[in-house]
Amino acid sequence: MAATSTREKIICAADLLFYQQGFSHTSFADIAKAVNISRGNFYYHFKSKDQILSAVISLRRSNTHLLLKKWELCTAQPNLRLLSFIQLLQLNQDNILRYGCPVGTLCAELIKLDHPANSDARMILTLYRTWLRRQFSALGHKTQADNLALHLLTQSQGIATLASAFNDRTYLSRQILLLQQWLDKLLNQETIPVS
Amino acid sequence: MAATSTREKIICAADLLFYQQGFSHTSFADIAKAVNISRGNFYYHFKSKDQILSAVISLRRSNTHLLLKKWELCTAQPNLRLLSFIQLLQLNQDNILRYGCPVGTLCAELIKLDHPANSDARMILTLYRTWLRRQFSALGHKTQADNLALHLLTQSQGIATLASAFNDRTYLSRQILLLQQWLDKLLNQETIPVS
DNA sequence: GTCTATACGCCGATAGAC
């Protein structure tokens, strides 16, 4: 964990800057400054800006995968795992208020740029979708699992967008509470039998 | 309606291009090409790119205001007015699938650019919020009016983000249907009395 | 009002010394 390679430092800094400033608005100069290396040295590690983007998306996919894995290992009950997902909004509230959702805003930007990495970025959303579906399925909501997963994803995207647009912490807190209540209510009603 | 001034043509073209390509990714050359004028001629009408953005946001605010006014004039029942809002997602489904929500994506971009026009852009969202609140209020949901308005706004933002990210028309259609059902269910239950 | 020509800076990318 100690020695971090320059390559890793670049990816890490780019990850943060892409989130805060957007991909196209972040220049090599910005990243170079953050990592404290010269611009020229960049091209030893990456041949183009698109390759950095690609590496950043890979990192995010990997991190998301690890996070979901961790939730699955550390939390036995699927309903508590779903709660972890909702609480992620709370945990990252400061960043969400300032910069929105890292995944949603990146996808939105890449779509407008008509960038080929777009399909790669959306896979992060699919990771969440599949994982959420699995939890709902385990809770007995077999037929509705995917729709319920999409509902949670839709909500979190909408919440992140409006929270940052309005820069309203009260709104964000309230929406998180409502999501938790929605989940509670859903799971306390009897499960729909697979007829 | 016939004679459109060059200035109006520029704003109109910029409006569309900012939506499709994003603000910072749209160059003067792009707009000039769309309007069929030279780049230099631009600066007769606008002193800077920011001034064009400002004009575009003004246009969008004005258009939104007119649309909401129209709905209020043409539709007597507030519940049908709310339906008009939901059906706007359906009407613009092709564009939403390709470019997301014009307001949400612009706000997200301006936030990342730390652009001063950000607060101006978010006023469009506030226009919708206030109007929606008024409709819910007229339907008897006095205390919950703002929360219900925010729910509709949150949903539409989330739906637009995911629909474009996944480029999934089926998802979009289904979410619109669910929104309509949510509204139906809400309005057919007895209204909460103001105790 | 519209044009051409041009200034000037930033960005992505390359070459080559150390």
Place this chain on the structure above:
DNA sequence: GTCTATCGGCGTATAGAC
């Protein structure tokens, strides 16, 4: 592996002819 120097291109913006 890291540096400096530099290229070519595009982007915003200006000057000035018509």
